[in-house]
Amino acid sequence: LTAHTSYGYIFNRDVSSQAEVEADFDALLAVDEVEEFEQRAVISFPNFVHRQIYDGAVARIGNAAGFFEPLEATAIVIAQLQVGMVLQMRLNRPVEHRERDAPMVNRYLINYMLCSGLFVGWHYCCGSRYDSEFWRYARDHAWPKYRAAADPEAVDCDALRKFDEMVGLINRRVIDKEDWMRKCAVFPLSSYAQIAQGLGCYPGMTNGH
Numbered sequence: 441l442t443a444h445t446s447y448g449y450i451f452n453r454d455v456s457s458q459a460e461v462e463a464d465f466d467a468l469l470a471v472d473e474v475e476e477f478e479q480r481a482v483i484s485f486p487n488f489v490h491r492q493i494y495d496g497a498v499a500r501i502g503n504a505a506g507f508f509e510p511l512e513a514t515a516i517v518i519a520q521l522q523v524g525m526v527l528q529m530r531l532n533r534p535v536e537h538r539e540r541d542a543p544m545v546n547r548y549l550i551n552y553m554l555c556s557g558l559f560v561g562w563h564y565c566c567g568s569r570y571d572s573e574f575w576r577y578a579r580d581h582a583w584p585k586y587r588a589a590a591d592p593e594a595v596d597c598d599a600l601r602k603f604d605e606m607v608g609l610i611n612r613r614v615i616d617k618e619d620w621m622r623k624c625a626v627f628p629l630s631s632y633a634q635i636a637q638g639l640g641c642y643p644g645m646t647n648g649h
């Protein structure tokens with residue numbers, strides 16, 4: 441990475457054709473005076489969190505456990521947490537606790553990913569000042585599904601409640617001092633406050649709907 445630069449172009453196939461994307465991407469590379477490149481690929485990716493990240497014997501780490509954002513800026517810290525929790529359990533907990541511990545570790549890791557994913561979804565779907573078809577689709581069609589997607593009964597954890605609490609906090613007129621350092625998975629309250637007030641064009645964004 442010290443000698444290379446990666447360029448990416450996130451697009452929605454239902455909104456832009458590949459030819460349009462390639463032309464726009466070429467224009468971007470021309471502005472940056474990029475004449476040579478090693479590889480060019482179109483990669484489709486699903487957004488998901490695996491229901492069984494850890495079953496007591498097998499651990500899914502990194503992209504095998506979940507994937508929820510095109511830029512993946514939170515991927516490594518989440519992979520470190522997955523490795524850390526599984527090693528902690530295997531090295532420090534007596535083996536007789538495994539059957540009870542494994543579902544708890546699994547639920548914690550799923551919860552952590554969903555909490556992070558809700559924030560990232562909120563950020564992408566409500567947080568753009570660009571009024572393009574891509575962003576309108578994200579805001580009007582993709583994001584409104586978040587409550588059903590994170591329904592506690594469907595996902596067997598309370599990530600949605602934690603996310604709602606963070607959005608509730610930033611909507612308060614005064615935030616109590618003991619809440620200033622609150623985090624929801626990767627993201628502290630200050631990140632919620634920044635996203636809610638900084639980027640957006642969407643007036644309803646601070647109420648999370």
Ligand SMILES: Cc1cc2nc3c(=O)[nH]c(=O)nc-3n(C[C@H](O)[C@H](O)[C@H](O)COP(=O)(O)OP(=O)(O)OC[C@H]3O[C@@H](n4cnc5c(N)ncnc54)[C@H](O)[C@@H]3O)c2cc1C
Binds near residue numbers: 511516
């Ligand atoms: C350009 C770029 C920048 C990024 N920046 C960040 C960042 O700033 N912060 C962040 O948190 N994340 C970042 N990410 C994301 C992060 O790097 C990935 O999410 C993370 O590396 C995924 O880890 P992984 O172990 O799941 O997969 P990988 O790191 O892809 O590891 C999979 C390994 O499996 C090997 N493999 C594949 N198929 C086979 C096979 N059939 N047999 C044997 N081996 C195989 C591959 O060669 C590879 O070594 C970035 C990703 C990219 C591409």
